Amino acid sequence: MLATTIASSITISFLFCVSFFLLLCSSKNGYALGGGERKTMQGHFHTFQVNSLLPVSVCNPSIKGYGKKATLKVVHKHGPCSHLSLDEANAPNVTQILSEDQSRVNIIHFRLSSNSAQNNILNSSKATLPVNSGASIGTGNFIVTVGLGTPKKDLTLLFDTGSDLTWTQCQPCLVSCYRQQEPIFNPNESTTYKNISCNSAECTQLTSHAGGVIKRCSNSSTCIYGIGYVDQSYSIGFFSKDTLTLTPTDVLPNFRFGCGQSNRGLFGGAAGLLGLARNQLSVVSQTSSMYQKYFSYCLPSTSSSTGHLTFGKGGTSSALKLNFTPFSRNSKNPSFYFVHITGIKVGGRKLSIAKSVFKTTTSIIDSGTVITRLPPAIYSALRVAFRQKMTNYPMTKGLSMLDTCYDLSNNKTVLIPKIRFYFQGNVKVPIYPTGILFGHSVSQVCLAFAGNSNASDVGVFGNHQQKTLEVAYDVTGGKLGFGIGGCS
Numbered sequence: 001m002l003a004t005t006i007a008s009s010i011t012i013s014f015l016f017c018v019s020f021f022l023l024l025c026s027s028k029n030g031y032a033l034g035g036g037e038r039k040t041m042q043g044h045f046h047t048f049q050v051n052s053l054l055p056v057s058v059c060n061p062s063i064k065g066y067g068k069k070a071t072l073k074v075v076h077k078h079g080p081c082s083h084l085s086l087d088e089a090n091a092p093n094v095t096q097i098l099s100e101d102q103s104r105v106n107i108i109h110f111r112l113s114s115n116s117a118q119n120n121i122l123n124s125s126k127a128t129l130p131v132n133s134g135a136s137i138g139t140g141n142f143i144v145t146v147g148l149g150t151p152k153k154d155l156t157l158l159f160d161t162g163s164d165l166t167w168t169q170c171q172p173c174l175v176s177c178y179r180q181q182e183p184i185f186n187p188n189e190s191t192t193y194k195n196i197s198c199n200s201a202e203c204t205q206l207t208s209h210a211g212g213v214i215k216r217c218s219n220s221s222t223c224i225y226g227i228g229y230v231d232q233s234y235s236i237g238f239f240s241k242d243t244l245t246l247t248p249t250d251v252l253p254n255f256r257f258g259c260g261q262s263n264r265g266l267f268g269g270a271a272g273l274l275g276l277a278r279n280q281l282s283v284v285s286q287t288s289s290m291y292q293k294y295f296s297y298c299l300p301s302t303s304s305s306t307g308h309l310t311f312g313k314g315g316t317s318s319a320l321k322l323n324f325t326p327f328s329r330n331s332k333n334p335s336f337y338f339v340h341i342t343g344i345k346v347g348g349r350k351l352s353i354a355k356s357v358f359k360t361t362t363s364i365i366d367s368g369t370v371i372t373r374l375p376p377a378i379y380s381a382l383r384v385a386f387r388q389k390m391t392n393y394p395m396t397k398g399l400s401m402l403d404t405c406y407d408l409s410n411n412k413t414v415l416i417p418k419i420r421f422y423f424q425g426n427v428k429v430p431i432y433p434t435g436i437l438f439g440h441s442v443s444q445v446c447l448a449f450a451g452n453s454n455a456s457d458v459g460v461f462g463n464h465q466q467k468t469l470e471v472a473y474d475v476t477g478g479k480l481g482f483g484i485g486g487c488s
């Protein structure tokens with residue numbers, strides 16, 4: 001009976017949902033620039049040892065950002081610092097990573113476009129995927145480990161500021177579970193586990209504004225959720241409550257999450273997903289009495305380093321200065337974190353574009369999108385400025401949506417222009433060298449930015465550009481903080 005209910009939900013979710021999966025800087029396939037940076041005399045260029053492009057197979061954890069509050073270690077899901085090794089053989093290559101990244105951005109654009117209120121199959125050229133208005137956008141590529149239940153069981157989850165619902169695979173896996181590294185959570189073994197019933201107020205949270213989560217109650221008295229991602233990955237199961245343990249001293253009873261009975265996807269062996277969007281279902285909202293909707297993270301520069309995710313103020317070292325830009329209001333989607341980009345400098349020079357172009361641009365910051373997307377006019381100007389400063393190096397063919405690529409195989413060291421973003425409030429954010437380029441071999445290294453095809457689409461400040469920055473989300477205070485050197 002239950003399985004039937006769930007099975008019919010699967011059909012529904014197949015129709016409505018899309019799936020998503022990506023990673024970057026896989027130790028196998030995507031190398032990121034790391035290390036080897038020195039300031040040049042000019043000050044407007046980074047110097048690289050090109051061989052620092054080669055992947056590192058040893059984990060060098062960053063010691064920054066620990067010790068104070070509720071802090072979790074963040075690592076890239078593939079790479080030497082991750083203990084999830086199950087899916088390494090199936091790790092997507094750089095082309096797949098970029099194509100999945102484009103799918104995620106297409107979904108973001110669709111969810112924010114004016115006609116997305118219609119609850120029907122997407123009919124535009126933007127995406128060939130069948131999508132409903134609330135389709136979820138993806139799974140992110142950084143992982144953290146939390147405890148669930150009593151006694152607690154450790155679960156490694158992908159964390160994503162673009163998703164609201166937290167879920168994990170659950171026994172007895174009535175329909176199916178994919179392979180995961182840790183034992184699958186068994187509600188029977190937790191003394192604090194509770195089902196949420198269909199007629200409770202908590203169950204209705206699953207509907208409106210829940211960022212792509214579908215609710216199915218039918219005749220079962222247990223509230224059922226379903227969520228799908230961009231490549232036919234999904235999780236469907238019981239909407240439940242149990243104790244969430246972030247750290248030994250940060251324990252949250254009655255945390256609401258999805259207990260997945262039908263799960264499919266390439267989640268890299270992770271047990272599920274940790275939703276950090278701004279809506280009421282997210283961890284951020286559910287922990288608001290403990291942390292006042294404040295969290296911060298630092299994404300490591302390479303997959304061989306570690307970062308952190310910290311809940312609450314005071315987790316950031318006082319030595320680290322944060323500059324805050326206001327979140328902009330956007331009624332179209334209460335889940336995403338909107339910010340305003342006001343300018344960009346390349347090699348010390350502001351892009352010469354009319355201020356009005358930036359003024360009319362809305363952007364979001366997202367932990368799950370890899371490559372930063374800009375309105376076409378801004379991206380063109382950035383590309384021109386970057387190419388002008390890179391004429392010493394031979395260009396080569398493009399890589400997916402990246403159209404400014406270089407063959408650096410003949411050069412031991414290279415000089416690349418610094419790039420700095422400006423956010424509202426004159427907040428200057430220098431992009432770490434790792435975030436300027438993206439490539440899979442020294443013979444094809446590309447500028448790691450792309451243009452939107454439609455000037456009216458939102459920009460996305462992606463995770464490749466956020467690396468090593470301390471990024472602090474003060475949701476209650478309505479502002480986003482950036483600090484330099486939150487991790488390495």
Ligand SMILES: *[C@@H]1O[C@H](CO)[C@@H](O)[C@H](O)[C@H]1NC(C)=O
Pocket residue numbers: 093094095096
């Ligand atoms: C990536 O994988 C896809 C599918 O397996 C394959 O078609 C493509 O050629 C690969 N690309 C690269 C750059 O290896």
Ligand SMILES: *[C@@H]1O[C@H](CO)[C@@H](O)[C@H](O)[C@H]1NC(C)=O
Pocket residue numbers: 120121123
């Ligand atoms: C999709 O486009 C076709 C033809 O352009 C149109 O007939 C159809 O009504 C559209 N469907 C939706 C759901 O908008």
Ligand SMILES: *[C@@H]1O[C@H](CO)[C@@H](O)[C@H](O)[C@H]1NC(C)=O
Pocket residue numbers: 171172186188
């Ligand atoms: C949980 O306990 C019930 C009742 O004892 C049992 O029928 C069921 O098989 C158990 N489920 C799992 C996943 O252990």
Ligand SMILES: *[C@@H]1O[C@H](CO)[C@@H](O)[C@H](O)[C@H]1NC(C)=O
Pocket residue numbers: 002187193194195220221222238
């Ligand atoms: C939760 O609900 C499911 C489906 O109704 C049921 O099989 C399971 O035993 C329930 N678990 C608890 C702890 O109530």
Ligand SMILES: *[C@@H]1O[C@H](CO)[C@@H](O)[C@H](O)[C@H]1NC(C)=O
Pocket residue numbers: 218219
């Ligand atoms: C659900 O309940 C309705 C009305 O009570 C009934 O007609 C239907 O057959 C039930 N469906 C299932 C799957 O039990």
Ligand SMILES: *[C@@H]1O[C@H](CO)[C@@H](O)[C@H](O)[C@H]1NC(C)=O
Pocket residue numbers: 392393410411413414
């Ligand atoms: C890079 O290598 C090419 C080919 O060997 C060489 O001509 C060029 O001068 C080098 N550029 C720099 C900036 O070192």
Ligand SMILES: *[C@@H]1O[C@H](CO)[C@@H](O)[C@H](O)[C@H]1NC(C)=O
Pocket residue numbers: 113114454455456457
């Ligand atoms: C760009 O988006 C707007 C608003 O969604 C739409 O009206 C317009 O047709 C789109 N333009 C193109 C070229 O797709």
